Amino acid sequence: MNDIDAWVWWLVAAAGLGIPLVVTAMPEFAMFAVGAVAAAGVAGFGAGIVVQVLVFVVVSVALIAVVRPIAARHRTQRPQLATGVDALKGKQAVVLERVDGSGGRIKLAGEVWSARSLDTDRAYEAGQEVDVVDIEGATAIVI
Known part of the structure; x- marks a missing residue:
């Protein structure tokens, strides 16, 4: 045991701390x-053992x-990049077939979508x- 240098033991300890990091996914073990x-x-x-332990603790x-x-x-921030249907919310579309509260067709992001008006009394030609403003299933809700 005395033949192995202290730095080797510290590297063994570092590798040993990597095992619970992988098993528990607690980043503190990496630190x-x-x-x-x-x-x-x-x-x-x-350096002596006191300095080694002090460096370990401080770091x-x-x-x-x-x-x-x-x-x-x-971890608490939402991703900045919207993907999927979230990326389509707020986009502009062109009405292909009259859109009202019961339905219609629009061209959105190069694709034809079924759509309906958010305001059921409003129609778009x-x-x-x-x-x-929203996507419900395969139907775009428009204003």
Whole structure:
């Protein structure tokens, strides 16, 4: 045991911290693993055990204090890029067949969609531009 350098033990600890990271998906284990790699680095330069442990603790705590709040903020944000039917909301379309409260056809994003008017008393004639406010199934709701 004494023949193995301290930096090797720190690297073994870093790899050991990677196992619960993969199993539990808790990013804190990755931050501890980075702390262990930093401790392995100072051990490789010949620092004593007190300095190694201090580097491990400081790096791990600093990463948790800095990275966790940033990750939490990103986790609560909605994606900036809308895809699928969400991307069609707010787009303009051209009426192909009269659209009223009971139905009709529009051309939206190069495709023909069934549509109905949001206001059941309102009708849109062919050639008019309308705005898509929602998508219900395969029907665009327009104003």
